[in-house]
Structure formats: structure tokens, C-alpha cells
Amino acid sequence: IMVEYSLRGYGKFLVETEDWRQAYSYLKKAEKMASANKDSISMAFNWFHLSSYFWKAQQVDSCFYFGKMAEKLWEARVEKIDLSHVCHHLGKCYLQLDKIKEASRYLHKAEGLLLNDPYFNEALFSTLAELYIKNGNTAKAYEYMTKAKKLSQLIREKESSAKLAGLQIRYQTAQKEALLEKQRQETDQAKNETIKSNYQRNTILIITIGLLLVATVAIFMNRKINIKNHQLTVTNTALLRTTEQKQTLLKEVHHRVKNNLTTLKSLFYLQAKSSPDQNVKEALIECQQQIHSMALIHQNMYEATENERLDFFHFLQQLITELEITKRTTGFPVKITYQGQSIDMDVSTALFLGLMVNELATNSFKHAFVGRAQGAIHVAIEKANHSFILTFMDDGVGLTRAFDALQGNFGFKLLHIMADQVQGNIRYHREENHSVFTIEVPNEARA
Structure with missing residues (x-):
């Protein structure tokens, strides 16, 4: 059914664009499918579109043949809307052929099936006015032309109202969208500010915790350093005291050795002076000088700043x-x-x-x-x-x-x-x- 509907719709479009060969092909395919499906309504629609096709293709007999077949089927099914449309179509075709009698019959039949569709009624009244103009009945022509004009004004008013309502709806929609966008932006801004505030608060918290940890570690390390420094100070003081004691003791040793060597030198001097043997005396003097050399060493060591x-x-x-x-x-x-x-x-x-x-x-x-x-x-x-x-x-x-x-x-x-x-x-x-x-x-x- 959907394929047949698509074929019929595309065929109607091709009729309006005057692609006759393609239009006829699609409409015939749709008719065959409707016939195979025994779908009388679809067949009536296809006949109606084929009638329009043959009229535009200037095949008058085929136009009236398929149009009247659609009329009979819709009349049998009491389809007022579709029947009024096909009667209006046939009436217009007869009117253009100047067949006033047949045109009048179909147009008045369509008028008897008058719909609540202002567009259709306006077109029908315009066609009836044209009929009476050709018939020479100006009063009737004026009457139907007036009705058509009123419907045309009504249609324009409705269209204007519809356009105005549409514009109003679009305006209100735009206002609502702008309001929603503003609210969304405000919401996003508030959300971003909240995120930023939370980030700043968390950053400050992390930095504070980090500083506290650093301060704690620094205090702990400073305490350890102070303890180590105190221990080093105590150790250095003890070492310095020991070194000073050692230096003092070493100086004292050098001083005593120097004194002992000086005493020994004096003994050699006395011995040399009292010896009658010149060789012994010279040997003792040389020993005295050597002892003096060693005593000088210890004297210099005693007087030196480094021991x-x-x-x-x-x-x-x-x-x-x-x-x-x-x-x-x-x-x-x-x-x-x-x-x-x-x-x-x-x-x-x-x-x-x-x-x-x-x-x-x-x-x-x-x-x-x-x-x-x-x-x-x-x-x-x-x-x-x-x-x-x-x-x-x-x-x-x-x-x-x-x-x-x-x-x-x-x-x-x-x-x-x-x-x-x-x-x-x-x-x-x-x-x-x-x-x-x-x-x-x-x-x-x-x-």
C-alpha cells in the first residue's frame, strides 16, 4: 500500500511539472498495484490523477473517461469530499471546452456537496462566476464573484492571522529560548563560579596542608639539627680541650727535653773543661754542639704555634x-x-x-x-x-x-x-x- 501511495504521489508531482511520459508510467504502475490489491479508494485516486494527466496532455476523451470512473466510485461510496473535487475538475474541463450544459451540471453538483474548505469553495465560486459570465447571466456571475471575493478575503485574513500567530509564536519562542539561554548561561556561570570557588578553596586547603607539613618537617629537622649541633658543640669542645691539653703537654715535653739537653750540654762542657786530653776535650765539645742543635729544635718546637x-x-x-x-x-x-x-x-x-x-x-x-x-x-x-x-x-x-x-x-x-x-x-x-x-x-x- 505504501509503495502504491508513493508511486501515485510521485506521478501527481510529475503531472504538475509536465513530465508527461514519466507521470503516466508512475500513475499506471500505481493503478495496477491498486487493482491487484482490490483497493477501490486507491483506484479512484489513481483515476482522478490520470484524468488530470490526460487533460494536461490534451487527451480529452481519456480525461473524461477516468474522471467519470472516479466520480461513479466515489458516488457509490458516498465520499463527498473526493466527489466534490472530481465534479469541480470535470466542470472546469467542460467549461474550458465551452460545453456550458455539462459544465453547469458538474459545477452545481459540486456546489451541492459544498465543503467547509474555504480554499475549495473560493475556487468553485470563481469557476461558477466564470460559467455565468459565459452564459450571459451577469447577476449570477456577480453573486458568485462576490462570494469568491469574500472567501478570498477570509482566506487572506486567516492566512494573515495564521502568519501573525506564527510570528507571535516564533517571537514568544525566541523570547523563551533567549530566557532559557540566559538562565542556562547564568546556571553555567554559577556552576563555573562554584567550581572555581571549590578549586580555590581546595587549592588553599592543599597549600595550607602542604605548608603545615613543611613547617612540621622543618621544625622536626631543625630540632634534630639543633640536637646534632649541640652534640657536635659538646664533642668539639671536648676535642678542643683534649687538643689544648695535648698541645700543652707536648710543649711541656719539648720544654723539659730542651732543659734536659741543656743540662746534658752543661755536663759535657764541664767534662771537656776538666779533661787534660785535648782530643777528648774536642770530642766532648763536638758532642756539646750536637746536643745544642737538638736543644734548639725542641726550643723552637716549644715556641712554635703548631707543635x-x-x-x-x-x-x-x-x-x-x-x-x-x-x-x-x-x-x-x-x-x-x-x-x-x-x-x-x-x-x-x-x-x-x-x-x-x-x-x-x-x-x-x-x-x-x-x-x-x-x-x-x-x-x-x-x-x-x-x-x-x-x-x-x-x-x-x-x-x-x-x-x-x-x-x-x-x-x-x-x-x-x-x-x-x-x-x-x-x-x-x-x-x-x-x-x-x-x-x-x-x-x-x-x-
Whole structure:
């Protein structure tokens, strides 16, 4: 049924667009389907549209044939609406053919079936007015034309009212939509403000909690740090006190050792003075000088700010100056020069280097300047990459034999022993009428 209805509707559309071939094809298909379905109403509609098709296609006989078949069927079924439409259609067709009698019969038949449809009635009255104009009855023509005009005005008024009502509905709808949109925007804005407010509140809450946690951790850590600092302060104070006690004790040890060595030096001096043997006296004096060298070391350590290292260059000047003063009283004026700078040295290395310098200086004062009115000694100390280099030089007569050949001599044997004690070495050479002794020891040497 739906397919037949679609075919009929499309065929009617093609009739209105004057596509005759396609229109006839679709209408005939719809008629066959209605006939096969034994649907009399659909068949009547198809005949009515075929009648319209044949009229526009200027096939008058076929037009009236299908129109009258539709008339009979609708008349039999008492379908007033459809019957009035087909009668109006046939009346218009006869009127255009100037068949006044047939046109009058069908038009008045349609008038007898007058509907409550102002559009149909207006068209019917206009056709009746045209009929009476052709019939020469101007009074009737005027009457029907007046009715048609009133219906036309009524239709326009209704259409205007309908348009106005439609516009009013559209206006009211637009107002309601605008109001709804405004309410929606206000709702969205309120919702967004609520979300924003909640976000800000939650953010502030999270930040506050975070700050409280940080503050708690900071307080806890600060307390731990304060406890640790207090413990460190107590420990440092104890260590400082212990260090001060150790330094004081070490100074006291150096002081007592120096005093003991001074006492020992005095004993050697008294023994040398009372000895009738000149060789014994000289040996005791040399021992006295060596003891004095060691005493000077401990005196410098006692006076030093650091108890583990001393300024060896200062000690060297002090040692040789005192030896020179001692020898000057016995008639040996010697010019002494120094080269170097302040060098910190550990006690063990300084002790052995001091004894070696004492031995070299004593040997120079005793043997280098025999038969001369004066002499010269030059002492230099420098710090190389990983060692101390001490140079002792005099302008005396020099060694009577090669340095290696003197290993059996007690003094030179003592020099080698002391050099070995600090993992060092001693070398000798003659340079421009000067005897040059070079002593090199590691700057981290230990006895």
C-alpha cells in the first residue's frame, strides 16, 4: 500500500511539472498495484490523477473517461469530499471546452456537496462566476464573484492571522529560548563560579596542608639539627680541650727535653773543661754542639704555634749563627750568608737535617779555614716538588780526598747515617774554589 501511495504521489508531482511520459508510467504502475490489491479508494485516486494527466496532455476523451470512473466510485461510496473535487475538475474541463450544459451540471453538483474548505469553495465560486459570465447571466456571475471575493478575503485574513500567530509564536519562542539561554548561561556561570570557588578553596586547603607539613618537617629537622649541633658543640669542645691539653703537654715535653739537653750540654762542657786530653776535650765539645742543635729544635718546637712542624729556615739561621758566635770567640771570624724562605718541616726531618748542618758547619769552622784570617759559608734551603734541598757551601781548602773515600771517617759516616734515617742522600762536589754539599730529603720523610 505504501509503495502504491508513493508511486501515485510521485506521478501527481510529475503531472504538475509536465513530465508527461514519466507521470503516466508512475500513475499506471500505481493503478495496477491498486487493482491487484482490490483497493477501490486507491483506484479512484489513481483515476482522478490520470484524468488530470490526460487533460494536461490534451487527451480529452481519456480525461473524461477516468474522471467519470472516479466520480461513479466515489458516488457509490458516498465520499463527498473526493466527489466534490472530481465534479469541480470535470466542470472546469467542460467549461474550458465551452460545453456550458455539462459544465453547469458538474459545477452545481459540486456546489451541492459544498465543503467547509474555504480554499475549495473560493475556487468553485470563481469557476461558477466564470460559467455565468459565459452564459450571459451577469447577476449570477456577480453573486458568485462576490462570494469568491469574500472567501478570498477570509482566506487572506486567516492566512494573515495564521502568519501573525506564527510570528507571535516564533517571537514568544525566541523570547523563551533567549530566557532559557540566559538562565542556562547564568546556571553555567554559577556552576563555573562554584567550581572555581571549590578549586580555590581546595587549592588553599592543599597549600595550607602542604605548608603545615613543611613547617612540621622543618621544625622536626631543625630540632634534630639543633640536637646534632649541640652534640657536635659538646664533642668539639671536648676535642678542643683534649687538643689544648695535648698541645700543652707536648710543649711541656719539648720544654723539659730542651732543659734536659741543656743540662746534658752543661755536663759535657764541664767534662771537656776538666779533661787534660785535648782530643777528648774536642770530642766532648763536638758532642756539646750536637746536643745544642737538638736543644734548639725542641726550643723552637716549644715556641712554635703548631707543635708538629717548625720553620726550618729560621732554625737554620739560629743554629749556624750560634755556631759562628762560638767559633768567633776562639779566633775564627766567618762570613755567613743565607738563601731561602720560610719552610714548614716536621720535627723528625728537621732534627736530622739540623744535626747534618751542625756537622758540616763544625767541620768547616774546624778544617776549612786553617791558616786564614777569615772564611765564608753560604747555606740555602728550597722546597722542590716532593723534597727539600739543602745546599751547604764554603770557600775553604776542600776535602783532601774524594768524598766517597772518606766513608770511614766518623763525621762523614754520621752524615750518611742521618741521611738514611730520613730516606735522603748527600752529595759533594768542588765548584769555583768552593766545597759544595747537597742534601736532598723527601718532604714527607720519617725517621
